Amino acid sequence: MEHNDRGVIKGIIKGYNDAKLKFVKKFSVDNFDLWDETSFLDDGKIHTRINKLKKEYDFACKEVDILLESHDTQDQYIKEKLGQLMARQQEINLELVFLASNNMKNIDMCLNLLKDKKQDFIVCLYGLKEYEKGNKVDAFNYFYSYFKDKNCLLEHYLINKVYGYLLYEFQQFDKAVVFLQKACEKKPEDIEVHRKLKEVYKINKQQVEEKIQEKIITLLEG
Template sequence: MLNKIIQSYQHSKLATIKKFSGHETGSLDEPGCLDDSFIKTKIEDLKKEYTKMDQQIEQLIHFDKEDEYNKQKLKTLFERKEEIHLYLAFLSSNSLMNIESAIHLMKDQKSHFSMCLEALYHWKEKREIQAYTLLEEFFSLHSEPLEHYLINKVYGILLIRHNQFDQAARFLRKAAEKRPEDLELHVLLKNTYKVIGDLDQIDLHDRILKLLGGDENGHDLFSQ
């Protein structure tokens, strides 16, 4: 339940940062919260790893012995660099301020995730139709919400504006899992459940808003 997520927020955040602060391979299926402090810490770690890999690649090329080990090692390093590009784009795109740089990171990669980044860019530029079309296409190929705060939030808002309230609630819930302290998300969820007629969920988000120190009555974001 989301109220439990809120109450354990600090504990969950610290556990997540601890787990992902090392240099293991990582995944786009990030568990726990995706708040600004976690994202900043992880991006710094990835940049350090990237620099070390560049140094390793330079050494291997300089001392190239044309043996199979060197070739395999270089292949592994280049593959990991591409992985880091995707991971950095995934993490940084949780803020609209970073969308252009995230798109640049993905420019040489073939990935459906690029559609999400382009959609966020259109959203930032207030081109809602283009944003909605791209996200509809992406989620027709990948039906489950991503482990991503901003994509789920934006798509949830767009689904509300297209009167798809059940689907909107699904994506907004996932966004709230990734960033449970976002007051606006809980107002959106509360208003969505008012349309659906789910009294339990309305009460739940009222309680979460009180817990976060927000206005449990909220304001209508549907028309914005």
């Protein structure tokens, strides 16, 4: 094996081990404590997806371990396979952060996991953190900086809800409708979001939509 190839493989292995030590402590299949503490796991779809991702991540870790222990594997194959597995691990990492950040209790943990990673999504997490602290202007500015050049919404309940609330509070009612609608779509059982959306429809004189929200709220109230 060439000296440079050995150096590349050692670098890949070190990066893998460092990432594994940091990440598996949070998300391994055997560590359920974190997820048992999160109230948003009442959402069956999110719960199912998280469990699937945790198992997939654990499987990828075992596959890497087996690969590293193999003595008859060609070096080039090791490099390529490790690269593929580590890339998938990072994808799982990001998806779990995306899911976990639907609960305010998880924001600090998610920010820590995204530390030193170039993800513009982190701006929204800063926005959630400032909103939770009561700094609504700072929170609004974070969200605005993220969405101002975006042509689509995030498939994220909490971000849409909070930014929708902020847009309402800062009297940007047309934009508030869009984000509150998405929040309702992601978590239709949240009656408070429906009430806020009903208020916005009333302000915008959207009577048909307002009456629809009234009916939904009545149903949710039982």
